[in-house]
Amino acid sequence: MKVIKFGGSSLASGKQLEKVLKIVTADPERKVVVVSAPGKRYAEDIKVTDLLIECAEYSLQNQDPKEKLESVLERYAAIAEELLLPDGVIREIHDDLVTRIASDKSKPDRFIDLLKASGEDNNAKLVAAYFQSRGVEAHYVDPKEAGLLVSDEPGNAQALPEAFERLYSLNKRSGILIFPGFFGYSESGEVFTFSRSGSDITGSILANALKADLYENFTDVDAVYSVNPSIVKSPKEIKELTYREMRELSYAGFTVLHDEALVPAFRAGIPVNIKNTNNPSAPGTLIVNQRDNTNGPVIGIASDKGFCSIYVSKYLMNREIGFGRKLLGVLEDYGLSYEHTPSGIDDVSVILRENQLDEKVMDAVINRIKNELHADEVKVAHSLALIMVVGEGMRQNVGTMARASKALANASVNIEMINQGSSEVSMMFGVKEVDEKRAVQALYEEFFVPVTV
């Protein structure tokens, strides 16, 4: 049995829904279909979820959300019209939205969650109606009745352990089950959404709970690329990668899959297949527990800007038990999460995302490090980029670092920092932001472009 999830762009129009129907019915194993809200039809289009957020905000500010509500309804109506669906389904969606807008606003976060969730919920009803209209046995599934219990954290709900047991009984139902993504219900019966891109999470939870053989995740790219296509033109596609590789890549800039979404599938060891709704015959990318190492040591290169480093030096720091713990404690007091802590004998640097701190917080942090830890010197470097070179194959490969650092040297990129040795499937380079593109290109050339002699 397969759980199959479609992203917003795969459900943006009647034409897209026709592809979805074809894909689902092409394989009798495709039993549970998780749907997002209708996404963009063209670059300037607005996603239904974004329209719903505006709708909620208007209502909370006591403005009339009627116009926004109309835009949402129009999106569903356009699809229904294109597919010649009976009127009933649009009337049902209209009534649902009116009820939601009229509901309790005393807890704004929860009200926003209730509105946002309607995007997926109503789309699931629409998709079920469409499948039925084509003579396919399909049923909308209400997550409440199915037992998708979640914690009561608005915008960041977590599935509760009981949810998995309850959802398992969906296996007994007949026909194709159309399940709305992105949200669940708390024990008191209220709607709470997952974090953004949460339909991936719903699919992953269902794959785990129903003990699926495969979780197919349909989006609008043929595969996960080995490197960002905006940096390297038409990069190599990745056929197969492990969870660990995916996680390391998704850390820095790879946004095909929301990395938290993988957790439930990962825990149950269920493979995930990233595929393209617009080109379903392409094999896509398979994410697995273990893979044969057929290609070179490196499977992908990811990079991200916007990091800074706080350098702290103190003579004989190395002898001072507790120094590192105290330093991290200062950061924690300001709610700052850090990425890495490369260290010398008498110095340590903390690398963190720059957007976490403004100048005021930075000054406060520096002052505390100077005064409480008696550091000799504290200095900050801005505008760093981190580059992850990822691959299970580098575990056994003696010369990978030599190749990578040689490629960077040849491209005149100064390596500000290297972090290698804890994860066996990645090495990280810190470079100046201005060097990021050149560095990634040089690494791609080294590991992916065959040498022509």
Added chain:
Amino acid sequence: MKVIKFGGSSLASGKQLEKVLKIVTADPERKVVVVSAPGKRYAEDIKVTDLLIECAEYSLQNQDPKEKLESVLERYAAIAEELLLPDGVIREIHDDLVTRIASDKSKPDRFIDLLKASGEDNNAKLVAAYFQSRGVEAHYVDPKEAGLLVSDEPGNAQALPEAFERLYSLNKRSGILIFPGFFGYSESGEVFTFSRSGSDITGSILANALKADLYENFTDVDAVYSVNPSIVKSPKEIKELTYREMRELSYAGFTVLHDEALVPAFRAGIPVNIKNTNNPSAPGTLIVNQRDNTNGPVIGIASDKGFCSIYVSKYLMNREIGFGRKLLGVLEDYGLSYEHTPSGIDDVSVILRENQLDEKVMDAVINRIKNELHADEVKVAHSLALIMVVGEGMRQNVGTMARASKALANASVNIEMINQGSSEVSMMFGVKEVDEKRAVQALYEEFFVPVTV
């Protein structure tokens, strides 16, 4: 004005003392002479300090220390005889030792310190008597009367701030001042020794306090070598290196100078010259604040065995604020100091010296990490060696890492870990202990041996 310190092997026999006299009187700037206790005359010889420790232990166990005491006295007597010194000085040393042995034993640590310190103290008297016998104006200086005030930590005393002001007045004294190394006096007038090799510390304190122009440290090697001579035959000598370089090198295996010893000289910016008593015309190695970068990017390579790593992985660790701080807190609870913490996205490794923990402590640490931090996996790797590649020149050098990692790859050394980026003057490689020698040799070849085309 120069402060000049002689190590134990430079003071082991009359013949050695003749060299010392020649060196001191060859330069009128050599005003303050710090002496160690007599060291080894030949490989199997026993240092006076070690004899004194045995002496103290016998006394504490109520055994008769007479024989041990005789051995100590014999060492001084042999020197006095060789140099035809008057009997008085040996009688004075004898009486001093008898008094020390008869003193209070209720605090064993302090009693041991009192005995140990006599090695230097009596040697300073002997050297002063010898200088005087040759018509040189020389005076033994009593550290108590000179004001070398220290904290009351047996075997690990620290100079108190007042000491520096008091010692400054030594500048007014005439003649050559013979100052015993290794110990000072607490405010209550008791003897406390510095950590081992503490005569270097005394010299460094005096250089700082007296505002010397140079601190000459005489030992038995011509210079600091660029690499351990037991790993590479006749390695290149280092002419000049910075304090930072020295500290990074002394961290892993370079034992020419006790690294803490440099602190007072470092703070005052006083250059330190490592020279050879047996070959005083050799220029030795000069340790400075800043140096011209005349040679390649690398000035020295040091390595040390006996490290282990604790690998901790947890899915989404990266998102968990406080994880690193809690992990280091667990180590601190067991008094463990760590060297480095390379990290991946969902994992972190802690590198520490293996001799700090037995199996019981290791098990306790692992259990706490598993149970309190809910780690997915914790595993330990033993028998690691750390290699430091050090040089101010690598700061501006784009290709140093490429050269180093290429050399290691060519020698089939797998790099277990790299830590680079906080200190600008070093990069660290972690390798398996069995690969240490081969790795150091390969790095030496790369950075120090000219390529013959």
